[in-house]
Amino acid sequence: MRTPVLTALSSQAPMDEINVCGWVRTKRDAKAFSFLELNDGSCLRGIQVVVDTGTPGSEALPEMTTGASVEVKGRLVASQGKEQAWEIQATWVGLLGTAGETYPLQKKGHSLEFLREIAHLRPRSNLFGAVFRVRSRMAYAVHTFFQERGFFNIHTPMITASDCEGAGEMFRVTTLPPGSAAKPETDFFGKPAFLTVSGQLEAETMACALGKVYTFGPTFRAENSNTSRHAAEFWMIEPEQAFCDLSGNMDLAEAQLKHQVTDALTHCAEDLAFFSKYVDRELLERLRFVAERPFERISYTEAVKLLEASGHSFEYPVKYGLNLQSEHERWLTEKHFQCPVIVYNYPKEIKPFYMRQNDDGTTVAAMDVLVPGIGEIIGGSQREERPERLSAAMAHHGLSEADYWWYADLRKFGTVPHAGYGMGFERLLMFVTGVGNIRDVIPFARTPGHAEF
RNA sequence: UCCGGAGUAGCUCAGCGGCAGAGCGGGUGGCUGUUAACCAUUAGGUCGUAGGUUCGAUCCCUACCUCCGGAGCCA
Numbered sequence: 001m002r003t004p005v006l007t008a009l010s011s012q013a014p015m016d017e018i019n020v021c022g023w024v025r026t027k028r029d030a031k032a033f034s035f036l037e038l039n040d041g042s043c044l045r046g047i048q049v050v051v052d053t054g055t056p057g058s059e060a061l062p063e064m065t066t067g068a069s070v071e072v073k074g075r076l077v078a079s080q081g082k083e084q085a086w087e088i089q090a091t092w093v094g095l096l097g098t099a100g101e102t103y104p105l106q107k108k109g110h111s112l113e114f115l116r117e118i119a120h121l122r123p124r125s126n127l128f129g130a131v132f133r134v135r136s137r138m139a140y141a142v143h144t145f146f147q148e149r150g151f152f153n154i155h156t157p158m159i160t161a162s163d164c165e166g167a168g169e170m171f172r173v174t175t176l177p178p179g180s181a182a183k184p185e186t187d188f189f190g191k192p193a194f195l196t197v198s199g200q201l202e203a204e205t206m207a208c209a210l211g212k213v214y215t216f217g218p219t220f221r222a223e224n225s226n227t228s229r230h231a232a233e234f235w236m237i238e239p240e241q242a243f244c245d246l247s248g249n250m251d252l253a254e255a256q257l258k259h260q261v262t263d264a265l266t267h268c269a270e271d272l273a274f275f276s277k278y279v280d281r282e283l284l285e286r287l288r289f290v291a292e293r294p295f296e297r298i299s300y301t302e303a304v305k306l307l308e309a310s311g312h313s314f315e316y317p318v319k320y321g322l323n324l325q326s327e328h329e330r331w332l333t334e335k336h337f338q339c340p341v342i343v344y345n346y347p348k349e350i351k352p353f354y355m356r357q358n359d360d361g362t363t364v365a366a367m368d369v370l371v372p373g374i375g376e377i378i379g380g381s382q383r384e385e386r387p388e389r390l391s392a393a394m395a396h397h398g399l400s401e402a403d404y405w406w407y408a409d410l411r412k413f414g415t416v417p418h419a420g421y422g423m424g425f426e427r428l429l430m431f432v433t434g435v436g437n438i439r440d441v442i443p444f445a446r447t448p449g450h451a452e453f
Numbered sequence: 454u455c456c457g458g459a460g461u462a463g464c465u466c467a468g469c470g471g472c473a474g475a476g477c478g479g480g481u482g483g484c485u486g487u488u489a490a491c492c493a494u495u496a497g498g499u500c501g502u503a504g505g506u507u508c509g510a511u512c513c514c515u516a517c518c519u520c521c522g523g524a525g526c527c528a
Contacts, residue, residue, distance in 0.1 A: 028487045035487050083488050106464060106478050107489040113520065114464070168527065223526055224454060236528060326524075379528065424528030
């Protein structure tokens with residue numbers, strides 16, 4: 001039976017028999033033996049295999065080049081070398097698949113741009129192996145965080161006919177032939193359909209029945225965004241709580257972010273150490289800081305005052321009623337507070353219709369969580385639960401109440417205060433790994449003009 | 454989509470109005486309980502594409518394509 005490299009490397013004692021499979025990272029030949037370094041993805045490190053000349057199967061050694069897949073049987077023994085505690089003294093080696101001269105991954109470093117072109121092979125590199133192990137762990141931690149707090153995981157539709165959730169351009173879903181002038185009524189769903197940009201509205205309905213729910217799945221935006229922080233297909237976590245206000249929402253967001261970071265520090269220590277060494281030297285320090293310290297919370301109004309008084313010259317104007325720009329958000333979180341910041345109570349004009357209007361009549365109970373290096377990682381709000389206020393807001397935003405009859409029904413039948421937020425999973429991963437481009441924290445990125453693989 | 458930068462060997466890059474370069478990777482030979490080993494040797498190029506200027510363009514100019522960074526939109 002195959003032993004993962006991770007298990008072999010963490011062994012407490014020698015083993016008389018061990019079977020390891022993996023891909024060759026590097027081979028160092030001597031006259032009487034060869035060193036093979038095998039990595040099987042179970043952890044960052046590979047295991048060193050010593051193959052003496054004459055070992056059964058060793059005649060295939062010339063073909064066991066970087067990238068080749070190999071199976072090894074032998075003994076796990078203490079290594080004579082300084083770099084590792086354990087190594088395998090092979091008693092049999094088998095070549096599973098050759099890699100040849102055209103194998104694109106070298107033993108030396110590659111640029112991230114080049115690796116994106118070989119997205120099917122890049123997880124075999126140290127960096128991407130680490131990124132995708134952390135991605136898996138962070139997905140797991142999303143579920144443990146919410147499940148342990150009594151949230152139910154709900155599955156909202158990926159195909160939706162709500163054509164205006166206020167979150168951006170949507171991808172059309174249709175079975176009509178390209179260029180067809182046929183009416184939407186004749187299409188598959190009998191009306192225009194799209195890929196979802198958010199499960200929030202559906203999540204609200206579930207929260208108003210199950211109490212505390214969360215979604216965790218793919219979402220789609222057809223925006224022509226060409227930045228390191230946007231993808232056309234990305235994963236979003238959207239918790240929604242009934243009987244909850246904005247303050248409780250902020251508490252949850254802060255607790256979740258801290259949980260994710262703490263979990264990564266605890267369970268992905270080796271991979272994080274790698275990022276810290278090769279990607280972002282201040283990563284560990286920043287993560288520990290975030291895990292321990294309370295987040296700053298300031299109102300939009302206070303934020304504008306701070307920015308106006310900063311003496312810093314911004315490219316875009318700072319003025320009450322205008323959206324905070326990236327440079328403003330970065331100044332707040334990176335320069336002024338130097339920690340995550342939650343900005344809340346935004347002017348209603350710059351926020352979507354579903355956010356709850358505050359008593360001041362000018363702001364809504366919205367919040368954005370800003371983190372250093374990424375900017376906005378979470379956006380959320382308390383939802384408008386008062387029917388007449390919701391109607392007014394929809395009219396103000398030019399939305400047809402008929403299209404949202406079921407959403408309005410929630411306010412008609414046993415309405416409750418409720419709140420929730422959306423967290424971009426890839427942005428979380430960028431924050432946790434220090435990787436600066438969203439294309440490098442998702443296995444196969446979908447961005448404008450790119451759907452290869 | 455807008456602004457800026459960059460496209461030269463498989464990869465990472467240097468170069469220059471006048472014979473196309475290095476390191477790494479690949480091949481070959483050697484050496485060593487090695488550590489992204491080391492030493493020697495060798496192959497490898499339509500200098501992004503198309504025009505233009507020039508005696509001569511990889512180099513200067515224009516357009517286009519692609520990638521990167523920043524911005525907008527947002528998560």
